[in-house]
Each structure stands twice: as structure tokens, then as C-alpha cells.
Amino acid sequence: MRSRQSAGRPRRKVLLWVAAVAVGASAAGGYAVVSSKSPPVRTEVLRVAVGPEADGAPVTLDATLYLPDSKKPAPAVVLAHGFGGSKQDEDSDARYLAQHGYAAIAYSARGFGQSGGLIHLDAPAFEVADASKLVDLLAARPEVLKDAPGDPRVGFTGPSYGGALTLLAAGHDPRIDAIAPQITWNDLGRSLFGQSAQADSGTVPDTPAGSMPISRPGVFKKAWAGLFFGSGATEKGSAQTQASLACGRFAPDVCAQYQATAASGTPTPALSDLLAASSPASVAAHIKAPTLLVQGEADSLFPLGEADANARAIAAGGTPVKTVWYSGGHDSPGSSADQDRLRSVTLSWFDRYLKRDGSKPDTSFQFAESGTGISLQDGTVSGSTLTTSGYPGLAGTPAAGTASVALSGPQQDVVAPAGGFPAAITSLPGLGGALAQLSSTGLVGSLGGASNQDATFSSTPLPASVLVVGSPTVAVHVTSSTGDATLFAKLYDVPPDQSQAVLPEQLAAPVQLNGLPSGGTDVRIKLPAIVHQFAAGHRMRLVLSTTDQAYQLPLTPRTYAVALADGAVSVPTVAASTVTDNTLLFWAAGIGAAVLLFGAIGWYVLRRRRDSRETNVDPDLVDVPVAISGLGKAYGDGFRAVADLSFRIEPGQVLGLLGPNGAGKTTTLRMLVGLIRPSEGSIHVFGHRISAGAPVLSRVGAFIEGPGFLPHLSGLENLTLSWAATGRPAADADIDAALELAGLGEDVHRKVRTYSQGMRQRLAVAQAMLGLPDLLVLDEPTNGLDPPQIREMREALRRYAATGRTVVVSSHLLAEVEQTCTHCLVMHRGRLLAAGPVGELIGAASSVSVEVDDVAKAVEVLTPLTGVRGIGTPEGGGLVLDLNGIRPGVAVGALVGAGIAVDRVAPRHQLEDVFLSLVNEGEPQR
């Protein structure tokens, strides 16, 4: 019976290859989709002529236009850059917008990069007028979508310096349709001269970071201001303008006012007017373009209160405003996840208001909670994004909640040192995120400063965790030895074991008080706006310090007395929910689905394989122990170990399998028990087809190529465990018969690694006989046994066969086979040479060899004797008699009667002759 394996194997291979290619193609396709192949973007470098400088010198700006790959006119976006940068900084954002179908134009502001002119700090007459000129330019381009002649559909965005320009441009030019300013100021004077002391009236807004400072200018942020002035002063002149040594490319009036201020720390009136003109606060009420305000939580230059003020002012005019706080800012670039989030939020904003894609208006408030620390594995700052439906306190959204935390501490005297040194360090402006990133880990406490500069007030351990979103408020009573006070208020997070206090985002609130009466005064202070989770069991610690290195400090020494005025700090809280990151969930769901699918397929395939096996019964062969037909095994290199083997074994036979080395006997026996898969043909045992693990093998006992025991267990344990592995009840095992056959006696309790080869062999044959299987297969069972043991083995096999069971023995020892077996099978080079009962193979004749003293005479005597079929005279002497039908004794009697002395009569092993002749016959033909 040809199996269908040979026809099915190639087809299955083809199917597998097709499936593999399909999986590979889908994976590659998915990857291609995910890795966002970007559409091409055309760029054009432009020179934009704008208004001249105050002295009449003409100015052109250096701009690059990024055009999308579309036929229809597209809305436009103008990108402004931050202080000290150029249009290159906006290149990646401009490309991103162009790839999403916008015409983006990035330009270098006057006084920066390759543009001409001088820096006027976003003055309305200069930089803001330049922005309008750019809008005119866009109105003249055919690639830009227009609302009306001369009125393009245009958005504006930019960070910091560019952000203020965005707001000012939108306030001055009604053609701008949507804006997205980032990390910028509302009032530049208030930003550069920080003041956290609140005005006494009840007009403090109820937004989370809202503040209404007193009108006195605050403490000069000399570090930041110096940084900016320095960068403007080192700006190299372009081909159009010369740079002066001290002022660089700053406009002379700005330069002069800055220098005057930096010397004293108090702003001159002219500077205040200049800064007020450059502040969006002046035009916020006129902004009608929907505004996306992004502000950084790690920003000591333009803290969250600036965006709050912008939001309030713009929303008061009825314009839609969306506020987003993220983990970066001027002190830190923020996590890459946050940067991606900002890009997508800005794109959605422009899609809604420039492309008018019909999406729902979204004025939800998003903020980042990043105080959860650094990932120890790869050092990235991690955090989560929270959102609530609107900015609290704005345009119909209920105000932020507040929680009051009691503080306690006596009045303390603090010293402001002469010269302002040693000073505490909270932030390092311009040096990037080093301190801000480490602050949340508590590894940076308060650096520098001396303990007599700090007035400390602590709370009791918090009963529950508090998420502070915004700026807390506290009231203190300050007395000064000189009538004015410069203080820095900080709120620390102190863990239960008092080990390392954390200053959220390393922010301090500067307070400048002037004209203090001798008894001091109560002052309400808005602490820095933060997003920080104070865990349960932690304490809040309010510290008022007299120094901070980033600020201008008074040079003369003075002492202050600081006490709590109402014994509590009021912290704003916002009920928000997490914005879940869906990508991981996608992955998890995808992999889970794939695993389930794979498992289901595998289970189904295995199930089918098992079912198909169980139906492979040939009812005619149920009583036949072994029926092999057409069996063949070929290896990959073409070597055929077995070819076209067919035979049957009947019940009760003892079959000897003979053949020289390499005849394929062992391969056949291994195929018989399912260890090796045949290339062709089939084997049926008791009518059931053999495959790996076929259940019918439970009626087969095998000993193949040597014993296999676990060396660390005893012989008895090996036997019992090997029976237990079949899952059949122990009573069926007939262990006593097996132990008796093995004949090991007490040694059966020792570990197998102590056994000799013969002991293992006997035990292994005994193991094959466990349960008295109906078919016993033995491959070289007497290998390594000594003659008494061989004799025992032979008798055991006889008895075994006598019970009606079938035995297959493979052996080299022809004498053994001749004595033990009833039937015989001769193989050579994988083919069957002869098969049949042993007697038939040998012939009805028996043969004896006789040693006589007179060979010639013996031949004479025996030749006429009937029943002597042949007489041979081998070279070694003696005679070989081929008898047919008579007993050897008759021939011997005839010899003796003739007076010949007979020394020896021994049976000849004729099977050896048959075998050798068969084998030699086989050689030349095949």
C-alpha cells in the first residue's frame, strides 16, 4: 500500500513556503506602514524685504518655504524661532507640517541668522510688523489657500521669543487664523523681574497658576537675562549689518536700557515701557485666533503662570483657548514622549482651525505628571499625562479645588549675606535639564547656601497623597532690618525618613518687598506653579531663603524675621484622568491574539494528525503481528538504508533478522517501533499503522541497540519508572517475571551507574518484557553476555515464544539464530535476500563434519550409502557429510563397521554457508 506521504510531502512544503512568505510580506508591509514613509517636501529659500531699521538701513529676512506635495492650495503656517536661534531650528517642525499638507514658512527673525536688522525684542514696530509682511507674502503665493484676496488661511507658531511674537502678531494682524505659541511670556517685565508677593485685594484669579502680583517690580533674574543678552551680543553680524562689540546685534536703545538695569537690578522706566510693549498682555484682548498655549513645567524663566495669564486674557475675549503643560521648558527638553505629544496636539489644532477638518473642538487641559522618577534601567525620565475637560476657572469650567495643609514652625531670623554669597542654587539657567531631571530623584537637595539663610516650616505627615497642580499660596509675616526684603519661597517634598527632600522642578518663587514698616507686614505669596504628587506619609516643607544664585541679590547684609501668618499652605488640586497610552495596549492585544491564534492552529493540526492516525486500521491484519510492505528509507544524501522491504510475521514465530553490518536491520527495527519515519511503504502492527507514538506500540516491547537507564536511579526504580511512564496500572507489569529474568538478585537496588555491561543488558531485555507484550523486538540481545547468560537468554526467548507471543531477534550470531529461531530473514544492503522457516532455508538435510583417520577410505564407504547426499573434503581435513533423511549415527556406524576410526562428529553450521552464499550472490548484482 503506497502511502500518501510521498505525494503529500512536497505539497505541504509548498504550502509552508507560501505561508512563510505571506507572513514575511505582511510583517514587512506592517513595518513600512508603521515607519511612516514621509511624502516628499519641496523647499524654496526666499529673501523677504521688510521695513527698514530706525536709521533707514534696509532689512531683508532669510526664510525657507516648505511646500507640500499636493495640487490644491494648502493652508499655511509661519514658524518663528527662539532667542539665539535661526530658521534652522524650525526645519524639522516645518517639514513635519509640510508632510501633513501645510505650506510652512520658517524664517530668521531680524537680528538673527542670515537676516538683516537688529534685535528689538519683539517690538511692534519691527518684529511684529515683519510678521505681517510674511503674511502678505503668503497671500501672494498661489500654493496657499486664501479666505479672501490678500487674506491667506495662515497659522502661526513658535517657542519662547517666537511664541511672544506669535501672540503679538495675532493681536496686531487679524488675518492670522490660529496660533500655537509655546513656552512664552505674557508680561516680559514680570518674567524678568519675578514677583510672587500677591496684591491684597480679592482679585487673585482662581485658575490653578493664576497670580496677581503687587505692582512693584520684583527680583531681577540676572542669570537668565545675562544669558540672553550675552547670546544676542555675540550674534555675528550678517552681510547687511555690523555688530557692535558691546551690544552685538541688539538695537542700541534696548542695549542701553539693559546695561543700565543690569548694573542696579531695578528696571529703568524706559526699560519697563519697552518690555511692556513687547508683552502679549497688551494685545491679548484683541486676539481672535483660536490659541493653543503650551507651557513648560520645568521652566524657571517663563513659569506656568505666564501661560495662565495669557489664557485668561485671551479667553476673556471669547476666543477658544487650549492649555497644555508638558514636562520640558527652558530648563529641560522634556521627555521624547511629551515632545511627540506636543507635535500631534499642535497638528490637530491646526487641522481643526486651518484645514477646518470638522473635528470636535477640544479645549481640554492637559498636563504632565513627571515626578515619578527616572527609569533605573535606561535613565529616561518617565511620567504620565493627565487631562481634564477644560482649564479650571476659565470660560465656564469650574475652578480648581484647593486643599489646605497645616504648617507649623516658630518665627525664625534669617540672614542675607553681604555680597549675596554664599547663595543657594536651585536652577542652572542655560545648562539644560541636569538639575531639573535629577531633582525628582531627591539626589539634589539644596545646594550651597548656609543654614542661617533658611526659615523652615514643616507640616505633619500627610494622611493621603496630594497631587498639587498649580501654585500653592501661603501667607507669611516678614520683618526686615532695612525696610526691604528679598526672599525666595520654596515648597519641598520631604520623605518619611527625612533623608532627601525634593524640590519639585527646582523652582523658587522670588519675593521683593519694599517700604516695610518696622513691625513687618503680612504678605501672601504664590509659590511656584508645579505638578507634583506628594505621597502619603510625606511632609510639605516651606522654606524661605534669602539667597538664590540665579537672581540679583542685595549687596548689603540684612536680617529678616519670618513667621507664618495663618499657619497653612493652600494647594490647588485638579481632578483629572490619565490619558492612556494606547500603543502598548495594541501591542499586548496583538501579540496575545497572535499567540492564541497560533495555539489554536497548532492544537487543531495536532488533533487532526492524531485523529487520522487512529483511523488507520486494516481489519485484515488485526491478527498479524507485523506486516511490512514496500518499506524504504532514504536519507537526504541519497543513501538508501532500506529499499522495498516486504514481509509478514505470523503469531508465535521467533523471527531472526540476519544481515551483515549496514544491512539495514537496525533501521528496520527502529522504523518498526516508530523511532524513524520511513520514506516509503508502511508498517502495520496488529493491523494498526505504525507512526511515532502509535498506541499499538503498547503491545510491543523493544530492546534496541543497547540499554538505556537513568544512572542515578537503581535498577528496580528504573524498571518501575519505565512502566509508570506508560501510564498503565502497576499490576499489569509482571515485574517479578522481569526481575527473575534479569537475574540480578540484590544488585537490583543499587544505582545503575555501578552495573557492569552484562547486568545492564540483562536488565534492559527484562525491561522490554515488562507487561509481557504480544510482540517482542530485540536487537542484539546477547551482545556482551557470557555463555551461561546467553544460554539463559535463549531459553527465556523460547519460553516466551511458547506462550503464543511473537519475538523478533536481530543478531550477527548465526549459531544463535539457528538454535533459537523458527523463521529467518536475511537482509543485505537494505534489501531482503531470503525469508522463510529456518529449516527450509538450511534445507531438509542436516550436515555433520566427521574427523576420521583415513579420509579416502571413508569416502569409499560412504559414497554408496543412501541418504548421504554429498561428501565434501574441506582443506582443514576431515569430511563434511550432507545427509538427507538419515541420522548421523547411521553414517558413523557405517564408518566404524568398515574399521575406520571416528574421532569426532559435530553438527555443521549450514546457516552460515547459506548466508554467505546469499550475501556473495547479492554483491555483483546490486
Added chain:
Amino acid sequence: MSSNINHVVPGSHDQLAHAAAPRVSDTAHGGAPRFNPRRTLPLRVELRRQIGRRRTQISLGFLILLPLLLIGAFKIGSPGSRDGRVTLVDLATVGAPNFTLFTLFASAGFLLVVVVALFAGDTVASEASWSSLRYLLVAPVSRARLLRQKFIVALGLAGFSLVLLPSVALLSGWIAFGWAPARSPTGSSLPTGEAMLRLAIIVGFLAVSLLFVAALGFYAGVRTDAPLGAVGGTVLLVIVSNILDQVTALGSIRNVLPTHYSYAWLDALGPTVQWDSMLRGTISSLAYSTVLLALAWRHFLRKDIVS
């Protein structure tokens, strides 16, 4: 037949002589009566085969010994200089939870990998080397079932050793250093209940992460007949993966490496548990394990057993 001059030792085959004639089998699958292909190689049998082995006992014994050795080392050594950076080593003597964390940290990278590779890679390959695999298969135990039972027992032993190490470390650390709330290198401290929960999360993640090593070892053990080759090859591949992980020039390709997230459990030590990396690590490990196990099954089910 020719004359039989053999002597039979009287009484040695009496039982055979009295054996019953073979019964006709009427089972559906054609096998012996009371044979159920779904009940072969029970787990307790496989467990008994594995437990008595010297290597099992030595591995488990060493895992018990390691925390004691570490305690000895800490007691003998002097506190050491603080160079400003606080790591798990410096905090190890604070209390039992910290000591356990340090022990896990020290052994997760190599020792536990070797132990898991040993249990998983050795199980099939050693049967092949003892020549007992063929007798199991002829019992008959179906190939898929053999793999399944062996893998379950290997995972059980590996899981047991994974739980054994921190348990012994906790107990011995408690005796040696007393009990104190866990302190993390970031400065936050965790009360007892929270620390135990974090430890459970860490051990759970280690189990999932080492599943990849077990699957790789199992696959190697199925392919070769030499147990040393299987275990050694597995450990070698893990080491190579770790080395490649250090090469930052590979950029985000490193995320695909199977051992990239092997230390993601450190994220469980912060003030709040960061699930990000651990989730990615779980997905990566499960994906690799599924593929490797599928390959192992497929290979073994078709293989010609010549051992």
C-alpha cells in the same frame, strides 16, 4: 532442530512458563488494555526522574548557599567608601528586603540564566545521551506529550529555584540584618507590605523574562544530543545578546534583542511602579518563547531518533 545440549538453570524462568496466553486486544486504538495515550508519562514520574539527579541537587543547593555566602561577604568586608552614587550594593545591608533585592540584582543576569538553561536544556538532551529517550518513545509516549511533560517539569523546577533564591535571601537577611523598610537608590523608601508586593512583581517579571531562556534551552536540547552543548549554547547566546545590547550604535534595533528588557524589573523600585518597560519585556519574551517552542515541537515531532 539440531540437538539441544544446553542446560537450563532450573527455576529461573518459571514465571514465564506460567504466563498467560496473550489476550486479544479490543481497544479502539489497538493498544494494550488499560492503556491510555493521554495518560502516559505522568508528571510525578517525570519529576522523579529529574529530582534524583546530582545536577538538580547541586543547583538548588547552591541557590540556597549563595545568600549565605553573600552575608558572609558583607559581614567580613568593611562598609566601603561612598562615592556619592547610591546603588543597590550600598543599600544591601539595610535590611532583609534590601538584601533580597541585591541578591536578585546580582544573580539575575547570569546565575539564574544558567540555572534555567540547565533545567530546560538538559532535560531532553540528557535522555538522549543516556539512550533512554528511545525507550520512553517506544513506551509509547507520543512525542508531543513527552515534550510537554518534560517542559512542564523543567519550568516547575526552574520556577521553584526562582522562588527559592529570594525566599532564602529574605530569611537569612532577616536573621543577619534585621527587618527594615526597603530603600531604593532613588531615595524613596517602601513599607513592608509594599516591598513584598514589589518583590512579588519582580519575581513574576523575572519568571516571564527567563521563560525566553527556558524556551531557547529547550529548543537547543531538542536539537542536539549533548546536554552540555544545549546548556552551553543557550548561555552563550544569552551572553552574545547582552553584549550586543551594550552597543548603543545599534540604536532602536536593540529593542528587538531578547535580553534587552532583562533588567526592566528595576523600574519596580521607584516610588510608583513603571510598567512600561516591563510590559514591553513581557511581550518580547512571550513572542520569542512562542516561536522557539513552536520550532522545538515541530523539530522533535518529525525527527528521526537515532540516540
